[in-house]
Amino acid sequence: MENPGFEMQEEKIQSSSNMKEQTKQEVPERKSHWSLMNIFLVCLLACFISTIIGVLIISSVYIKNIGFLTQLNMQKHEITSPKTPITMSDKKRVDVKFQFLNHLGKSKGSAWIGVVDAGGSIVTTYNVTAGQVIFFPKNTLHWVKNVGEDDCLFLLFFTTHEELQTLDVDDVFFSTPEDIAARSLKPQGGVNFIRTFKKQTEDQAINLPPNLVELVQNASYVQSPDKLVWRYFYNLKDSTEFKLSGGVIQWARFRKNGVGLNDNEKIFSESLQMHENSLTLATIRIYSNGLRQPHFHFNANEMGYVISGCGKVGIIVSSKITTDFDIGIGDVVFFPIGTQHYIKSTCDEDLLMILAFSTGNQLQTLDMDDYFHATADHILAQLFFKKQEEFKKIPRFSEDQAINLPQQQNLIAKNN
Known part of the structure; x- marks a missing residue:
């Protein structure tokens, strides 16, 4: 049975249903449309932001580089052109000991x-x-x-x-x-x-009073x-040079009968003898690779101070006590009386030392080659279990070998 009211309602329902389906179909299409727009806008915005960030980074790096270069140039300028000149007070900050010791006499x-x-x-x-x-x-x-x-x-x-x-x-x-x-x-x-x-x-x-000028005028x-001065004074640097193959020695000492001394030096020599516990002083220069051969002093302790160069020292106290060590500028060495010792220069430059001996009398020294030559061959043969003729191989030299160079080096030096 047909019912018009029902048909109208059905049409409305169908119409409404059709509209809903149409709406459902249109909505996805709109959503898809706005999503593409959003993606496009986001990409555009990202590109814009990336561009801005890139520009900022490049600008920042550029500014930093300019600042670094400016600072570097300022540092270079400070190095090459100091704001204040170097004064004498600045120079004195360097240890004066080494300034003086390396230029002794100058x-x-x-x-x-x-x-x-x-x-x-x-x-x-x-x-x-x-x-x-x-x-x-x-x-x-x-x-x-x-x-x-x-x-x-x-x-x-x-x-x-x-x-x-x-x-x-x-x-x-x-x-x-x-x-x-x-x-x-x-x-x-x-x-x-x-x-x-x-x-x-x-x-x-x-x-050094701060008001010295005010106090002293x-x-x-x-x-x-x-005749008064030379009792206390001796010109060591201009005294006689005792030249040996391996170095030079100069003395400020007492000499019996003033042998080898000028008139003023004789006054000093006699003054040493007059006073108790006097000192004998000397400078010793040992050429590079030169050796002050083993020796000992009968009547004095010895103390030495290194002025320049470097070397090796050996001390023989007894058959069971021996030692050797390196020395350099500013070092002090001490050799007790009767202690055999040697000094060797080990640098390219000369080893220069000041020596002090605890005697005002004439210094008494015995070197190794001297006591070997002074001992009979048959005594040495019996002592060292070597044939007597073997000791003929130890030569005697016309020149004192107290300070000497290796034989080959000595021959080269003579030829030159």
């Missing part, structure tokens, strides 16, 4: 020395420069003042193995009661004047007569 340092004899009746003053020897007898009051533009460096040797005891003038003064000092010196103002002296907090053994120094 230093511009200059100092005045004063020595006060017993009773204070004689004061000896004299000027010294590099390479010269100063001798102060035990218990002799003395002073040293640098008067040059450069620092003065002194190598000091003392004739004692005990703790050194030294007394300075200011220490004596401030340790003396005020009334005793006033009665002894009798200054104007008496004790009140003595009380004006103030003891410094720092040791004044070596001093018109200081004058006068060289004493030679």
Whole structure:
């Protein structure tokens, strides 16, 4: 049975259903359409952002490079063109020891020395420069003042193995009661004047007051007569050179009857003998690869200080105690009396040392080749279990071999 109302409702339902299906079909199409647009926009935006980031990165790198190059140029400028010139105070930061020691004899340092004899009746003053020897007898009051533009460096040797005891003038003064000092010196103002002296907090053994110019004006120094000066002074660097095949020795020492000494050197020699516990000084230059052969001293301990070069030292105390070690600039060596020792130069440059011997008498030394030659062949043969004629292979030389070069090198040096 047909029902128009039902048919109309059905049409509406079908119509509505058809519209829904149409809508369903259209919606996916729209979604697909907007998704492509979104992807396009996102890609476009990403490209834009990437471009901006790339530009920023390139700009940042460029700016950093400019800054680095600018800084590098500034550093180069500072290196090649320092803002402030190097001054003498900057140069003095370098260890002056090595500046001086490597140029011994060329230093511009200059100092005045004063020595006060017993009773204070004689004061000896004299000027010294590099390479010269100063001798102060035990218990002799003395002073040293640098008067040059450069620092003065002194190598000091003392004739004692005990703790050194030294007394300075200011220490004596401030340790003396005020009334005793006033009665002894009798200054104007008496004790009140003595009380004006103030003891410094720092040791004044070596001093340089900040107001020195204000304190000292018109200081004058006068060289004493030679007969006084040469009792305490010896010009070692200009003394006689004892040339050997492997080096050179110069001496400041006592010589019996003044053999080989000039008039002024004789005064010094005699002065050494007059005082107890004097020293003999020497400089020794050992050529490269040269050897100061094994030897020992009968009457003195020996101490040495390396000025330049380097070397190897060997010490033979007994059959069971031997040692060797390397030495270089600034090193000190000590050889007890009667100890056999040798020194060899091991650098390309000469080994230069200052030696001090604990004697004011003529130094007595015995070298290895000397005591071999002085010992009869039959004694050596029996001692070393070698045939007597074997010891004829040890040659005798007309020149002293105390410092020598290897035989082949020595022949080359002679030919040149």
